[in-house]
Amino acid sequence: xxxxxxxxxxxxxxxxxxxxxxxxxxxxxxxxxxxxxxxxxxxxxxxxxxxxxxxxxxxxxxxxxxxxxxxxxxxxxxxxxxxxxxxxxxxxxxxxxxxxxxxxxxxxxxxxxxxxxxxxxxxxxxxxxxxxxxxxxxxxxxxxxxxxxxxxxxxxxxxxxxxxxxxxxxxxxxxxxxxxxxxxxxxxxxxxxxxxxxxxxxxxxxxxxxxxxxxxxxxxxxxxxxxxxxxxxxxxxxxxxxxxxxxxxxxxxxxxxxxxxxxxxxxxxxxxxxxxxxxxxxxxxxxxxxxxxxxxxxxxxxxxxxxxxxxxxxxxxxxxxxxxxxxxxxxxxxxxxxxxxxxxxxxxxxxxx
Amino acid sequence: xxxxxxxxxxxxxxxxxxxxxxxxxxxxxxxxxxxxxxxxxxxxxxxxxxxxxxxxxxxxxxxxxxxxxxxxxxxxxxxxxxxxxxxxxxxxxxxxxxxxxxxxxxxxxxxxxxxxxxxxxxxxxxxxxxxxxxxxxxxxxxxxxxxxxxxxxxxxxxxxxxxxxxxxxxxxxxxxxxxxxxxxxxxxxxxxxxxxxxxxxxxxxxxxxxxxxxxxxxxxxxxxxxxxxxxxxxxxxxxxxxxxxxxxxxxxxxxxxxxxxxxxxxxxxxxxxxxxxxxxxxxxxxxxxxxxxxxxxxxxxxxxxxxxxxxxxxxxxxxxxxxxxxxxxxxxxxxxxxxxxxxxxxxxxxxxx
Numbered sequence: 214x215x216x217x218x219x220x221x222x223x224x225x226x227x228x229x230x231x232x233x234x235x236x237x238x239x240x241x242x243x244x245x246x247x248x249x250x251x252x253x254x255x256x257x258x259x260x261x262x263x264x265x266x267x268x269x270x271x272x273x274x275x276x277x278x279x280x281x282x283x284x285x286x287x288x289x290x291x292x293x294x295x296x297x298x299x300x301x302x303x304x305x306x307x308x309x310x311x312x313x314x315x316x317x318x319x320x321x322x323x324x325x326x327x328x329x330x331x332x333x334x335x336x337x338x339x340x341x342x343x344x345x346x347x348x349x350x351x352x353x354x355x356x357x358x359x360x361x362x363x364x365x366x367x368x369x370x371x372x373x374x375x376x377x378x379x380x381x382x383x384x385x386x387x388x389x390x391x392x393x394x395x396x397x398x399x400x401x402x403x404x405x406x407x408x409x410x411x412x413x414x415x416x417x418x419x420x421x422x423x424x425x426x427x428x429x430x431x432x433x434x435x436x437x438x439x440x441x442x443x444x445x446x447x448x449x450x451x452x453x454x455x456x457x458x459x460x461x462x463x464x465x466x467x468x469x470x471x472x473x474x475x476x477x478x479x480x481x482x483x484x485x486x487x488x489x490x491x492x493x494x495x496x497x498x499x500x501x502x503x504x505x506x507x508x509x510x511x512x513x514x515x516x517x518x519x520x521x522x523x524x525x526x527x528x529x530x531x532x533x534x535x536x537x538x539x540x541x542x543x544x545x546x547x548x549x550x551x552x553x554x555x556x557x558x559x560x561x562x563x564x565x566x
Numbered sequence: 567x568x569x570x571x572x573x574x575x576x577x578x579x580x581x582x583x584x585x586x587x588x589x590x591x592x593x594x595x596x597x598x599x600x601x602x603x604x605x606x607x608x609x610x611x612x613x614x615x616x617x618x619x620x621x622x623x624x625x626x627x628x629x630x631x632x633x634x635x636x637x638x639x640x641x642x643x644x645x646x647x648x649x650x651x652x653x654x655x656x657x658x659x660x661x662x663x664x665x666x667x668x669x670x671x672x673x674x675x676x677x678x679x680x681x682x683x684x685x686x687x688x689x690x691x692x693x694x695x696x697x698x699x700x701x702x703x704x705x706x707x708x709x710x711x712x713x714x715x716x717x718x719x720x721x722x723x724x725x726x727x728x729x730x731x732x733x734x735x736x737x738x739x740x741x742x743x744x745x746x747x748x749x750x751x752x753x754x755x756x757x758x759x760x761x762x763x764x765x766x767x768x769x770x771x772x773x774x775x776x777x778x779x780x781x782x783x784x785x786x787x788x789x790x791x792x793x794x795x796x797x798x799x800x801x802x803x804x805x806x807x808x809x810x811x812x813x814x815x816x817x818x819x820x821x822x823x824x825x826x827x828x829x830x831x832x833x834x835x836x837x838x839x840x841x842x843x844x845x846x847x848x849x850x851x852x853x854x855x856x857x858x859x860x861x862x863x864x865x866x867x868x869x870x871x872x873x874x875x876x877x878x879x880x881x882x883x884x885x886x887x888x889x890x891x892x893x894x895x896x897x898x899x900x901x902x903x904x905x906x907x908x909x910x911x912x913x914x915x916x917x918x919x
Contacts, residue, residue: 311778347799374799375779397784397797399752399775422752422768425664426728431750440793444750446700446727 214562216510216552223455223516223548224541230260230323230335233342237262237275240318240521242335243543245325246355247464247530248364250386254532256325256333256345256541256545256549257355257366257471258339261318272298274315276350277343278414285314302522302546308487314373315394319343322368324386330532330539330551340386347372347379347394355528358405359467359566365438369401370394380438383401399423402430402461405438406473406498414434414438415498417447417462417475428459430477430491432499445499448491455508457488458482464531464540466493472502473562476509476540478527486525488542490559510540520545567906574684576869576901577894583613583676583688583693586695587637590615590628593671593874595688596896596900598678599708599882600817601717603739607688607885609678609894609902610693610708610719614671625651627668629703630696636674640668655875655899658842674698675721677739681894683885683904693719693739698723700732700747709882711727711758711818718791722754723747731756731771749901752776755783755814758791759851767791768798768817768851770828781812783830783844785852798852801830801844808861809842811835817884817893819846824913826851829862829893839878840864841895843912856916862884863893863905873898 227239236557241261241470248255264273264286274287291298296314303313322341323332343351350371355539358365364390365378381389396403402419421428430448433441450457456479464476473493478484489505512524528542538554584912594614601608615640617626627640644651649667650658672673678686696704711718717822719742720733728751734742749756755772761858767788774781783801788796803810811830817829826846833839842858865877881895891907 294732312776313778321704371778374782374802375773375775376777377797393796394798395795397753397771397776397786398773398779400750418750420728420751421776423665423774424729424752425666425724425726426751429727433750435793436790437793440790440795441787442748442793443746443748445729449727562640 214509214558216554218514218550219331220286222514222550222552223257223544224331224551225256225325225333225335226548229239229333230258231337232262233260233321234262234341236265238265241320241547242323243547243549244354244527245368245541245543246359246368247532247541247550248357248359250364251530252328252566254327254330254333255386256327256336256356256530257354257357258323258325258549259320259355259368259543260323260339261320261351263318272304272317274304274317275319276315277319277348279344279346279349279352284319289315310526314349316371318351318355322352322366324354327547331371339390341366341368341381347374347377349373352379354529356404360407360438365393365405367395367403367405374422375399376401395439395441396433399440402463404462404465404475406466408468410494410498412436416441417466428461428463430460447499448501448504454506455479455481455487456510458484463488463528466498467531468495468534469556469560474556474559476528476531476538479508482499484522484524485512486527488526488528488540490563492560492563502566503565506564507562508561509554509562510542512544514544514550516548516550516556517544520547522546567862567911569907571867571903571905572684575867575903575905576897577684577904578609578611578678578686578688579901582686583611584690585676586613586692587615587617589618591618594673594900595676595678596899596902597880597882598896598902599705599710599719599721600892600894601710601712602885603717605681607680607683607686608710608739609610609680609883610710611677611678611688611902612673612706612708612896613692614673614704616671625657625670627657627670628672629668630672630701630704632697632699637672639810642668644781659718666711669703669724671704673706675705675708677717678902686902692707694721694734694742700727700730700751702726705732706880707754709757709818711760712861713760713791718758720748720756720758728752729754729774748792749786749795755816757815757818757828759819761821763851764849765789769794770819772814781814783813783815794905801854801857802854802914807831807859808834808864810839811837816881818885819851821848822909822913824848825855827909827912829891831883832861837875837877838865839880841879841893844917845916847914855918856918858915859917860915862915863895864913865897867897869901869903870897873900875899878893879903
């Protein structure tokens with residue numbers, strides 16, 4: 214696979230983002246949804262900010278309070294036996310199930326703009342910020358699907374009652390229309406197809422199961438983008454392969470002559486995140502036609518291997534221009550990068566079922 | 567609370583149901599959805615059948631094969647170290663996450679009919695039987711919502727890829743129209759309201775979360791009963807109370823002067839299942855008005871306390887006749903019973919918020 218990583222990579226790092234509060238530091242500007250609007254490429258960055266702690270024995274957890282519309286900062290002493298602080302991203306309660314009880318950073322969405330797709334300027338203010346009870350721990354990993362003149366922006370919302378996927382829409386990237394939680398918990402990595410297929414909208418989603426089942430990709434249908442049903446299991450894990458631990462949708466699926474191409478992420482059980490591709494039937498995207506036996510892209514560059522959470526390439530959006538796929542991707546849960554790949558080369562690399 | 571348990575209780579036991587195969591035994595006829603059709607009360611029983619094992623060292627797991635349309639029986643030796651057989655309902659793989667890997671019984675739906683609501687006759691053949699890849703471990707805990715002349719029947723579907731809620735509809739209890747999985751995994755205990763409220767359908771559902779969040783009741787809306795969205799958290803657990811461990815919708819919500827009344831189940835962490843009530847706003851059922859601080863009904867009768875899984879009263883349907891609520895309910899994951907309660911007495915017993 215010929216991969217042309219941009220010379221400017223990483224395109225945006227935390228240092229390029231001014232924190233939205235003086236007592237916070239930006240630790241991530243990554244996993245951006247990507248689209249074009251007027252003559253610009255927009256990256257909808259997931260910005261993660263952490264409250265600055267002057268005492269190394271104290272870990273702070275930012276929590277949005279929907280009643281006061283203020284952020285509250287909870288403080289935990291690192292020697293508090295009830296909690297596990299070993300993963301710097303989360304605070305885990307040892308006596309409760311679940312993978313975390315609090316997050317140590319707050320994520321929200323901020324726009325970075327570019328006229329050439331290489332040089333980006335980050336907006337001064339947040340674009341989408343927690344605003345309700347479903348978002349008290351933040352909003353993460355946005356994707357953007359353009360249908361006509363409307364841009365549908367959807368992202369994981371995180372709160373004590375669960376992680377689901379909520380949506381807003383906009384026609385100008387200024388005014389937002391809220392559509393609520395379109396996929397209930399435990400769910401993330403939603404990707405809405407950009408057009409009706411046989412009279413229906415489709416979306417990929419990635420439920421996380423407790424009772425039985427693995428973190429796999431599912432597909433659902435809709436007639437209005439707001440309400441979803443006819444859920445079907447689409448794509449599973451593959452033991453011993455690059456996508457053996459977990460998978461989830463990545464970029465918004467796009468149409469090719471051979472079918473809908475979805476660039477998805479897969480991770481091994483030791484959390485090495487790669488990007489691969491799956492080809493879905495043009496007229497029935499619940500049918501899998503082909504899939505990458507080897508990843509399309511693996512973490513190799515220094516900025517992909519090292520960071521807040523290393524060995525991660527994680528795309529939430531790509532721009533397709535003829536045979537060139539400009540895949541924007543988060544690196545190491547820290548920064549944004551871009552690489553160009555050949556559509557034909559990806560299609561040729563797939564293993565057809 | 568005055569509770570009039572029927573003298574005929576339990577109304578249906580496993581002994582009243584002829585197994586659908588000679589090599590199976592019926593171990594449960596419980597958690598029935600309830601409705602009236604023509605002049606009859608119908609219980610849509612969850613029938614659980616277990617393959618008979620002549621060797622006490624062998625546990626069998628029935629698995630429906632959608633390709634051959636046959637049941638396959640897997641055999642496990644009880645001394646197989648990889649598996650945990652301590653819960654007789656399931657086979658757990660010690661090396662995998664999830665609460666089970668196989669079930670030891672297959673559940674499907676069978677109709678019991680009555681002209682007086684007391685004496686029931688069980689149909690000879692299954693009514694709804696596993697028929698696709700989402701149902702290979704069975705279908706469980708049906709509920710029925712009548713809207714006009716159509717009866718919508720929905721139930722948990724269980725397979726290796728997850729537990730979700732699927733729906734069929736019928737107008738004659740003979741022909742079924744499939745509607746696919748209406749709530750994706752990990753989800754159960756769906757309850758569809760019987761009419762449009764301000765132009766929208768509503769449903770309660772009970773997602774099970776792995777990342778964060780507890781087994782709570784959520785509410786979603788729809789415009790066609792098939793596709794659901796605008797998911798909101800509705801009702802949480804209450805520490806130290808009867809509903810401290812898990813909750814889920816029970817009977818189909820019904821309209822009262824004070825609001826929509828939902829009889830829901832709550833369990834403690836040691837799995838004692840009681841029934842209680844929650845009152846929702848008539849014009850906006852996402853608003854909770856009142857709730858039972860004490861259960862409406864607790865397992866007290868012998869048939870409620872002892873059985874395959876004792877100390878369980880679990881209603882999936884009630885018939886309301888003026889002030890009388892005829893609450894049909896599964897007992898001890900084994901049999902069906904019915905009790906009459908006063909609607910007014912329940913409304914008076916609630917703690918208003």
